[in-house]
Amino acid sequence: MIVEAGVAIVQLMVVGLGAPLLLGMLRTVKARLVGRRGPRPWQPYADLWKLLGKEVVVSTTSSWVFRATPYVLVATVLVAALIVPVFVAHPPLAFAGNIILLVYLFMLATFFLALAGLDAGSAFGGMGASREVAVAALAEPTIIVAVFALALRADTIDLGRVVERFGHEPWLAANPAHLLAFAAFFIVMLAETGRLPVDNPATHLELTMIHEAMVLEYSGRYLALVEWAGAIKFFLFMTLLANLFFPWGLTSSVGPGAMLLALVALGGKLAVLTGAVAVLETSVAKLRLFRVPELLAGSFALAFLSLMAVILVQ
């Protein structure tokens, strides 16, 4: 019991403190790829700390939904952080749910963020909310079908056990169904975390924003919470990609040496994935908004093919 609580705290700290670093690393690598020196990888920590000390300006049009949303966002991603296998194969809250719970927890976050976008009564917020829920709704079938393909082969949908069973499989990465599911999940990750080619996180043009448009009204500590929750969501999606599809290095025991090794393995996998995302983001242009459903339909087709491959082989 005490051990589990300890693992939970360590996992929360790894995710909570590591998420801004991951985002910072992504920005640095992207900058280097276009010939700039770029910000330091720990810049997001400085941004968050500064925001905590700033005044909060709240719109007179908005209601308690606007003020509660940042805390709801943080709550959902922190609970999600305890369900995703980060460095321990059996995360603390694994008994509480599985991928379906994860998907719907993220939808809870999107629901409240969209409401907060509508709450301020500005056209930007409404537009961001409308686009964000459309992308989230269209991405959901892909996540569930892709993870179901994995669950079918592993004979369980509990994420910890899926990771454990695949960890013993040497030729996992060569399995075509596995790679198709990975490709589908990768595209969905880009859509859900608001990265190019679906959404440009650094854009200043409100008409091109999807996620950013909803947070235009937030300031001070609310903005800090929203940004932090966004970083954790990105971290969790990357961790899912790394650990579900390449489950090596996860430890089943809780000894400090094993956990440290697992953390190093996680760091390595995340570094490779971040590099891939950075290369992709600097190479492609943002898609027209009404082309995004086509991209998501394509990812669904990949996930469906992966599932069919598993079913036909069985």
Next chain:
Amino acid sequence: MNGLVYGLAAFVGIVATALGCYGMVGGTGAVRLAWLVPLGGLDLTLDSLGAFFLALIGFAAVPTSIYAMAAPPDESKARFTFLGFVLSMCLVPLAANTMTFVIAWELMSITSYFLVLQDRESRSSVYAGWVYAVMTHAGLACLLAGMLLLGAWTGSPRFEDWRAAAPALASGARSGAFILLALGFAGKAGVIPLHVWLPLAHPAAPSHVSALMSGVMIKLGVYGLARVSLDWLGIGPAWWGLTILIAGAASSVIGVLYALVDHDLKRLLAFHSIENVGIILLGLGSSVVFQAAGQPTLALLGLTAALYHTVNHAAFKALLFLGAGAVVHATGTRNMEAMGGLIKRMPWTAACFLVGSAAIAALPPLNGFVSEWLTFVALFQNRHLSSIGLNLVFVLGIASLALTGGLAMACFVKAFGITFLALPRSDAAASAVEAPVATRLAMVMLAAACVGLGLGPTVIVPALGAVGASVLERAAPAMVGDWLTLEVAGGYASLSALAIAIALGAAFIVPMAALRLVRAPHRTRDYETWGCGRIVQTARMEYTATAFASPFKRVFDFFYRTTTRLDIEFHPQSRFFVQRIEYENHTSSIFHDWLYRPALELLRAGARAAGGLQSGSANLYLAYILAALLLMLVLT
């Protein structure tokens, strides 16, 4: 007078709930009056499945009656009809033979018809009632045909005797009976494509009636489907379950698609009822397929998921309809484009509606999430089926359930956000007042029920499993677990709603407290919304419901067949200045265009042709009589 009659209705609800719970834990009972009704007499029996639906009716009747006590007089004048409606609905799950069932069913339909027709002056109301009456009686015709045929083939009008005699019937006969009965019940449940009456009747009826119709009456269609596919006809072939599954998948997706583009608050909720019936049928269909494949444990899982979603939907749909009723009464309009800012003027209604919206969007830790989770797990069990075709259909079911979940969330962001948040879009919305105490009480009761149903699956699922096991013989319970965690399908998946709720609560409070400790400056300043420095900030700057739905209109254009109308009035002296712009983006239902209109045209053509027989000449009629007489003499 109002209070007395509605109080009586609430009392009937409490009795029904008590009786239902008694039946679910194993109690039985029977009432038989052979002389009251022809062809078998009045026969009421309490069994487990019927008891569940009886408890459901009672559970929904209590808050709606309380709401009706405080409803405005023009909405609540049909009080005796309401009482009759509740009573006749209570009789349906208890009925044990054909005539009792049909009489209770028809009473339910007629009372609800009169309740739908509360506003006799408006054309749309009359049209809604007309379509409702036609569809429900077409369904009744199918039901009567199926039940009478079954009675003739098995030699008895009693359902118990069907259960015993069904395996001996020819498979063609069984399938024929299944099709007829399923059509009849599906029409009442609002399954695509027999759903056309739902979006017309539910908005036209007063809100407490809509809540009951949507929450409970269409569930009686589900009750019938469950009886037909699992109980009365024994274990059928796999295509029965597949049909239900496909109908469920289609209903869930198409229902929510039409809800997304609707801006009439109550019609949007009606389409969501279609969607949720689809989800229930996904669970039920999977159950029937597993039963046919010889997997009773998995069939029990599917049936439990379906029953759980039934009770959850009754809870949150009733809550949403009552909330919508309060809003419609406060603002005088059902059109979402004229609402806004109601969260500040009607805080209780807004909070309850938010709980209902989160529940129907299947967000943890509320009840909608738990039953959708169970449905997912039930569908995931297709790994035990060997046929590739079956697997494919199940995968499509999973994909459509996932899509539905996302789209429902999007739709309720629109419904709650446009109605309650930001600035009021009309004077009526700006001057709305909070609902009366009785209304608030009813809504709070249902909101508490949503939360309770969401946090208590470890208690509810075994109870529902017992109900399902009474219908499916030789089924072992598919779920175990302790008070905290629910484990299903032999360790395939586990869920702990309580743990999630506690974790969410802690994760919500701890950062709030931590922030207060870390950074002392807690300055907050109120200022206007950021509008790029624009001088004027009015409700016209806000996003509209039409705009919110436009990404979906583009993506799912096939279902909407949108037609756009743009009228621009220029200044008479210069085309550079615009005086007025009117934009209309109209969607039409493909079912109207492709199914009902051709069918009605065909019917009219046939009626015109048959009208040739009525020439008006008395001699011709005498000749008809002579011919019929000769024919009868020859044949007998």
Next chain:
Amino acid sequence: MFRQLRTALRAGIVTEPAAAREIERIGERLASEIARLFGRSLAIRQVDAGSCNGCELEIGGLTAPHYDVERFGVHFVASPRHADCLLVTGPVTRNMAEALRRTWEATPDPKFVIAVGDCGRDGGVFRGSYAVLGGVAEVVPVDAVIPGCPPSPAALLAGLLDAIGRQRR
């Protein structure tokens, strides 16, 4: 898709590190000043109060690879709610006066305003026109001015530093 990547990688990192030693010295001072006030993070919202866009082009050069102000922890944001500093260009035309004031009100404290260019200082070449108010200080309190028509990116960096230094005092 990869052609751009190949070009960039072949060109390497073009940020001028110590090319103009001026810039590097200013940059480091900037970094330490920002560190003291904002903890190494500064968010700037640029406001165009009727400028000819010459200053905007120079400000745009700040984020380009050669000057790369992001390496000092400074970044540009879209909404004044996210900003610490308003960088205002233009002589403040009558049409933009109210918009500028509302933008300043929408920015949370602590904040400061930098007027860029001769126009921002006192109206520049447009001084005296009926359509302009004559400098940013007419509408919002100005903490620093970066003169020039337009000021070069190096001058902009120096000006930013000046402003923050004055804040400290």
